[in-house]
Amino acid sequence: xxxxxxxxxxxxxxxxxxxxxxxxxxxxxxxxxxxxxxxxxxxxxxxxxxxxxxxxxxxxxxxxxxxxxxxxxxxxxxxxxxxxxxxxxxxxxxxxxxxxxxxxxxxxxxxxxxxxxxxxxxxxxxxxxxxxxxxxxx
Numbered sequence: 001x002x003x004x005x006x007x008x009x010x011x012x013x014x015x016x017x018x019x020x021x022x023x024x025x026x027x028x029x030x031x032x033x034x035x036x037x038x039x040x041x042x043x044x045x046x047x048x049x050x051x052x053x054x055x056x057x058x059x060x061x062x063x064x065x066x067x068x069x070x071x072x073x074x075x076x077x078x079x080x081x082x083x084x085x086x087x088x089x090x091x092x093x094x095x096x097x098x099x100x101x102x103x104x105x106x107x108x109x110x111x112x113x114x115x116x117x118x119x120x121x122x123x124x125x126x127x128x129x130x131x132x133x134x135x136x137x138x
Contacts (some may be wrong), residue, residue, distance in 0.1 A: 008059040012132050015052040019125050022049045026118045039114055043101065046117045049125060050094055056132060057084060084131055090124050 006014075022045045028038060054072050057079045061067045069075040072095050080088030093116070101113045 006055075006059070008056060008063060009136055011052060011056045011059050012129070012136065015049065015056050015132075016129055018045070018049040018052050019122075019129060021045055022117075022125070023122060026122055034114065039110060042114060042117060043110075046121065047098060050098065050121075053125065053128060060084065060132070060135070084135065085124070085128050086131070087124055087127075090120060094121055094124075 022042075025038075025042045025045045028034065028042075034042065054075055057075050058067060058069065061069075061075075061078060061082075066078065067075075069078065073092065076085070076091045076095060077088065079085045080091065085091050097113050097116055101110060
């Protein structure tokens with residue numbers, strides 16, 4: 001049985017739930033630091049939230065008759081031009097951080113990535129959530 005494609009509103013609801021989970025994980029270990037497993041969990045929650053944001057963006061543009069996009073960078077640029085996101089460079093930084101933080105590569109980017117999640121990306125997700133709610137109410 002084929003699953004019914006989710007609506008933009010349903011995806012936004014999933015994104016909002018994932019964002020709340022991400023915020024909860026981000027506040028753990030703020031004073032004492034995160035263990036290795038907690039760090040991996042935080043990054044996994046961030047990646048899930050980012051993927052859902054990209055799905056919301058793609059579904060929104062699908063409703064507008066735009067797309068499909070060849071990747072997350074293209075969707076991010078289009079979202080910036082459509083004013084769904086207000087910090088295009090910051091969102092592209094998210095994509096780059098996700099690419100650089102890959103256990104396959106030996107680059108030690110985890111600490112910087114965790115700091116960006118806590119100090120930058122969650123706020124950008126909050127603003128995206130508010131903007132999308134406004135757009136879907138229009």
